[in-house]
Amino acid sequence: MERELISKKELLDEKGISYGQLYRWKRKQLIPEEWFIRKSTFTGQETFFPKDLILSRIDKIMNMKEDLSLDELADKLSPLLPEYELRKSEFEKRNIVSQVVLQRFASSDEAATVYSFERLLYFYVVDKLLLAGEMSMEEGDQLLQTLRDHFPKFGDKPCDLVFVRKMGVSSFALLSVPSEIYYESGVKLIARLSLVECIERLKGNLI
Structure with missing residues (x-):
């Protein structure tokens, strides 16, 4: 596409x-x-x-x-992640992501745990797709792992998140911007998010 x-x-x-x-x-x-x-x-x-x-x-x-x-x-x-940290307790108070996300993906963290901006971004992206009704909790686990494994590889280069599904099997990918991507027959594009845009919006909420 x-x-x-x-x-x-x-x-x-x-x-x-x-x-x-x-x-x-x-x-x-x-x-x-x-x-x-x-x-x-x-x-x-x-x-x-x-x-x-x-x-x-x-x-x-x-x-x-x-x-x-x-x-x-x-x-x-800037697409660069700011040098910014926030305690879990303060992040919860700001209601930037839903309690459902924090309970599912950060329940084991202590209230005094300090999150980097990058970690906050991961929560924000997962929450965005969950609230849109486009993703299950299990797929949220998969997305979170994809972001942890691959987002840092882009450094200061902009990238998009692509979420597809075929015959009930979901996949996530990160790709450089701008880029063209084509899918085999039967693949449904569920969402394509600009992570640069997500970074900008999260910065606006936090800083």
Whole structure:
């Protein structure tokens, strides 16, 4: 399944921004280099973007640029995980993830246990899919293990989570962004999440 793209011209027209603004935001690392995709068309080489990601990112920049400098925005929108820690007891008080998730996946942790931002992110992603009704608790265990095993391998590179199911058997994968993915017949795509977007939303809730 190929991610829907939007051309640079369509993006500038739809959002009412200039070429100069777009590339200034790129230089300031508000928009990842990986999102600028060069493709051949009948008119030559053109630049495209992952549509859902770039539209969401432009909206965030436009909404926040009056209150924050571009450097502050870059830090807020960075795919890098912040050096942030939070006690389990405080995390519970903030109601960022459901009690169901904490009871299932963190029940053995003491109230004084300190979670890294990365661990909080894993809980957040699992909770997001569970609340959407797209995943069972057993699949949540599988997802949590997938994130623990493979998410750290991406470092500061953006990635997506892909959740598929075939004949009742579920699978999870992490893949670099942007990327195209195709499935064999009978595979159903349950969800595709941008972990960059999840990081941004979690940062907004915590920091």
